[in-house]
Amino acid sequence: MVTASRADLPGATPGPGPAGTIIETEALVPGLIHRMRFVAPAIARKRRAGQFILLRVDADGERIPLTIADADPNEGTLTIVWQVVGLTTSKLAQLRAGDRLLDVAGPLGLPTHIEPWGRVACVCGGIGTAPMYPIAQALRAAGNEVDTIIGARTKDLLILGGEMAQASDRVLFCTDDGSLGYHGFVSGLLDERIAAGERYGHVFAIGPVPMMKATVAVAKKHGIAATVSLNPVMVDGTGMCGGCRVTVNAETKFCCVDGPEFDGWGVDFDELQKRLASYREYERRALEAHDCRIGLGGR
């Protein structure tokens, strides 16, 4: 006999608890890169590759954007993977199963534009592997052959190698220090492969701004179109504030509604890099004030 699961019944709340409830957390790189799965049935049903959420941890909290790294529509859950860089991402890292995220809005942004390109290179730097994962899956589902290049400073910082191996036809690792795989940058490896005769119909690059800039430069040199996913500071994520503006092909775009993915050839990476520094001083102060309040002052 087939019985419907609770989550399938109209109006039933899914088993694991109300929206925002955390089901599991995991440190991919302890203290630095974390993964979490939480309840968000409506978003899990709707989201497509390339989209993101905005979340708030607590009532004083900032709204921060994180890519939907994975979703399970049946179970009604989302997965996010993030790197601890400042106050909100470190608060997030302190949450455990059973805790609840205060606000989750999404799915935001436009889904990834996918075509049958034939063979595609997915080039990820650092935490960029997390947003690349759903894109690689979607590219594969659309019939593309996916070569993934994952880079990190050193092998302990490499994440999602196993997941990416499943989502790709081929995975290649790079480390800055040569501790694993190719010794050097992802852009360097991409360049070598293309020079050696690999043919890519399209390149996707996600990672730190300098990494995306270098990778796009390689793609452009070989005449290959490139898509990048940009990460400016956001507030509302719905096109209301203009804080996320980026320059693409000499036009101002709002990353949250026009992106977050753009034609890499046209992106003004230098401007993006500068704008990301906007609140550095304030963020340092916020983190210090927070550490004082929870008794970590003077570390």
Added chain:
Amino acid sequence: MPRVKIDRHSMAEQDAAVRVGNFQEVPFGYDAEQAMAEASRCLQCKTPTCMDGCPVEVDIRSFLLAVEAGKFADAIGIIKNTNGLPAICGRVCPQETQCEEQCLLGKKKRPVAIGNLERFLADWERGQNGSNGDAKSAPAARNGHRIAIVGSGPAGLTCAADLARMGYDVTIFEAFHKAGGVLIYGIPEFRLPKSIVQAEVDYVASMGVEFRYNHVIGKLDTVDELLEQGYSAVFVGTGAGLPYFMGLPGENAIGIYSANEYLTRSNLMRAYDFPNADTPVLRGDRVAVIGGGNVAMDAARTALRLGSREVSLVYRRSREEMPARNEEIHHAEQEGVRFEYLCAPTRFESDENGWARGMTCVRMQLGEPDDSGRRRPVVIEGSEFFLPADVIVVAIGNGPNPLIAQTTADIATTKRGTIRADKFGRTSKKGVYAGGDIVLGAATVILAMGAGKSAARAIDRDLRGIPDPVEDEPAATA
């Protein structure tokens, strides 16, 4: 003393030098005695014209009579028969161009301070029972229809409250984590305390209206999906939240904000309380605000309160043409905002790290009137000068957010991107209504409320198959 001899009562307010150091409300409001004395100035005209100036048809003459007699409970009841948000309207409505402009007393002397009295009554009621709720508006028996409202600004709140009162089950979908729209994220605390907005939102909730936060319609559910889910009608009150920029060179430098972002950071995200609240806002030493409307005034006055040493407001015409309310301009002047009239930026300048350091401006003079009837500003040759500023706020206006139009195939829009609606709020799509800034373009709280009100009536009529009244309702569409 004959009524006409009494002078209009002004409200006591925080001293300008003190208030630039805090975010508390500027005017203190009337006390009971002042309120009664002010209401006694009303001439109780046989055919009162003041009501013609009120988009939500408040029975002004009757409520003033009740105030004069000290019957405050009756007075607030009269207002709330047609206006569910009196504490808000009493504070932010441009009465000088609405009810008060039509006041007969205003022909000879200063008009009755209708707005101040409305504010007094709402505050008095909250002081009595801690809320602006009252038994008169208790919801009718449920009729089984579900209505979806998109956006929780004044248009959405009013439409929701009216429908709930008629017996509908209403759900408001709001993109943010708080309700109120511009009232919460745009208008600053010192002009409209957030606790007051919250009290009125709580009142709407107490009528059984359900609020779904963090729910971006067009992304999570579309309007079509809401209809498929069994909502009998959808009201779109998504406002005009799309910030305009000037398109001048250098505009993406660090420190150049849209007024929306600057005010949202400070109000909704409470950046003024940083680092107790986590969201920062750049607190420039010298701030320049570009524009001349209420939004520009709010940004400039916020900048002062965030501790900026010098705040300039750059406007390309003269004080005469400035669209902001007189009271706001006056308050900004008192607080020390420097007004640069007949002045316009031509490019933004930044340092090598991308931080704004000011703008190149030109001086203007007024030429012949343009299409708007206002004299056109013309650049004075050779008048270029440099205005230093480390934070610049662009407050030149907002357009309608395109999200709903983009994700709802059969909803007609205008060239400007606003949703087309008839005077009752009906859009080109069956079952879908719209009103407020999304239809009018950036307008006012009271017009948004008026639109929410007439849409609620139209929704009710359409669902019950009743024809529109022959006599016109107040126009919801300009």
